[in-house]
Amino acid sequence: MPSPGPATTDEKRLGVTREYFHAERTADRRGRARWLVTAVDPAQGFRIGESVLVRLTLRAARRLDHLIIEDPRPAGFEVDDLLPVGAEHPWDAHAEARDTRAVFFLTGVGEGDTVLEYLVRPEMAGSLVALPATAGAMYDPDLVARTGEQVMKVSGR
Secondary structure, eight states: OOOOOOOOOOOSSEEEEEEEEEEEEOOOSSEEEEEEEOOOOOOTTEEOOOOOEEEEEEEEEOOEEEEEOOOOOOOEEEEEESSSSSSSSOHHHHEEEEEEEEEEEEEEESSSSEEEEEEEEEOOEEEEOOOOOOOEEETEEEEEEEEEEEEEEEOOO
C-alpha cells in the first residue's frame, strides 16, 4: 500500500497535528489521575514497555460537526487506553481500537483547538514508522486533514 503522502497544508477549515510524549501517571492534590508528559529526545526515543501519550490536536476555523479521526497504530506499538482518565479529550468522544489504528468519533468541535490524548506502548525495538493520522467530516468527503509520517526510535528496556 503506498504512503498517503505529505501532511496537508490547506488548513482553512480543519488542521490536525500529532505529537508523541513520554507519559507518567501522577495525581493532582485531590488525588485525581493526571498524566505528566515530557518531550521525546529524538536521539534517545522510547523504551519497550513504557507509556507513550499521543496528542492529536484539531484546529478548526469554525464549528464542525460529526468528525472522524483515524490514527494508524505505529508499527510495533499496542494501544493501552483510548480515553484514559486524566488525559484530555472532548466529553462526547467515542473511541474504537481497531487492528491497525485508533478511531475517534466526535459529535462536533468548536472554533479553535480541540485536543484528544490517548496511550500506546512500544512492544518491539527498532526504527518504527507511524503513518499519517487523518481527520475529516463524516458527511463532507472534501473536508480532510492529514499529519505527516513520523519515524520513532525504540530501544530495549
